[in-house]
Amino acid sequence: MKQNRHSVDIAMMKVARAPDILYSLGLGSCVGVAIYDPVARVGGLIHVLLPSFKEFTQGVHSRTKFADSGIADMVEAMIGAGAKKYNMKAKIVGGAAMFATENNQVHNTIGSRNVASCVETLKKLGIEIIAQDVGGNKGRSIFFDLSTGVLSVRTIEKGEKVI
Amino acid sequence: MNIGSENLDSIQQDVLKEIANIGSGHAATALSAMLGCPIEQSVPNVLLVPLSEMSTVLGGAEKVVVAGMIKIDGDFSGYLIMVLDFDQAEKIIGMVCGDEKPDSKLELYKFSALDKSVLAETANILGGSYLSAIAEFTGLRVSSSVPYLCIDMVGAVMSVAVAEAGKTGDFAFLFQSELFNETERIIGNLLLIPEEKSCDKILKTLGFI
Structure with a gap:
């Protein structure tokens, strides 16, 4: 079968099946949440920008911009694609504080707030987090291989690692 | 509200260009004082870029850049971010310190404290110049933080x-x-990112909405 590579940009979510690859480039304070069902070999990746849609009552916002609404939507989409919720395992990457500021000002906590919201949302949905690479002050690119569920994380200084 | 460069008429574009012109004029003067040599400026470009396209405009999400960020507070608030390509950053360091350029790409992440200080000061000068130009035009008063430096992928930086x-x-x-x-x-490249409530305020003061 032909392997397709799908880019998951900011505030986007994609669901695909083996042997495709889903990837997000240059995650900073954003968080990439990769969920995989190894039995159905269906996976989803979301590129979360902000923690919660509840903070925004006005204006038009896509649900996939936020951790809570986006992850829930992605799990639904994966179930629609044949995955089973009880088989799903999650990996989360990102949530860095990019600029070195001397104290934790508001603009420097968005990464950790994103991570906290992702963890909480996954807990509510009953999906176990089996690996994570979060925090720090480095940008990351991630590649999610739907044949194996392996997630490779690339940083500019430390090269590539697999979680 | 959602606005792109195609939504701006030619008068509005001229206003923004004039701000940029004054801003980079100030920057050239300040830089030439720092570098001790005459600095010229070209007519600058002004764009209103949708955020989803920002990484692409700046060369792709994974391109490694040097960024200096300044937090703005006052009549309007937001961030000002200077984005420099690596070779441009090296040039600035070379011009200030009179050093040979580091030739190996492996040295990318090994800027010395002095190098970083030079880059932070450059961000400060460029940022301050544009901010005073905007203040001149709008009459809005703002103050800026010290610059914070970051060297990483442009997508992450942004x-x-x-x-x-x-x-x-x-x-x-x-x-x-x-x-x-x-x-x-x-x-x-210098980016001005107004905070939630400040977008409309700036555009309103400039007579755009």
Whole structure:
């Protein structure tokens, strides 16, 4: 079968099946949440920008911009694609504080707030987090291989690692 | 609200260009004082870039850049981010310190404290110049923080700003300035990202909405 590579940009979510690859480039304070069902070999990746849609009552916002609404939507989409919720395992990457500021000002906590919201949302949905690479002050690119569920994380200084 | 460069008429574009012109004029004067040599400026470019396209405009999400961020507070608040390509950053360091350029790409992440200080000061000068130009035009008073430096992938560097601007689902002003002396040419990108409630205020003061 032909392997397709799908880019998951900011505030986007994609669901695909083996042997495709889903990837997000240059995650900073954003968080990439990769969920995989190894039995159905269906996976989803979301590129979360902000923690919660509840903070925004006005204006038009896509649900996939936020951790809570986006992850829930992605799990639904994966179930629609044949995955089973009880088989799903999650990996989360990102949530860095990019600029070195001397104290934790508001603009420097968005990464950790994103991570906290992702963890909480996954807990509510009953999906176990089996690996994570979060925090720090480095940008990351991630590649999610739907044949194996392996997630490779690339940083500019430390090269590539697999979680 | 959602606005792109195609939504701006030619008068509005002229106003923004004039701001950029004054801004980079100030920057050239300040830089030439720091460098001790005459610095010229070209006519700068102004764009209103949708945030989703920002990484692409700046060369792709994974391109490694040097960024200096300044937090703005006052009549309007937001972030000002200077984005420099690596070779441009090296040029600036070379011009200030008179050093040989580091030739190995492996040295990318090994800027000395002095190098970083030079880059932070450059961000300070460029940022301050544009801010005073905007203040001149709008009459809005703002103060700026010390610059924070970051060397990483452009997508990651921009994420803080995109998150802020993403609250309104919006755009950023991109000022592209070219500064040069007889031998060297430096191109810098400067982004102004207003916070949620400040977008409309700036545009309103400039007579856009």
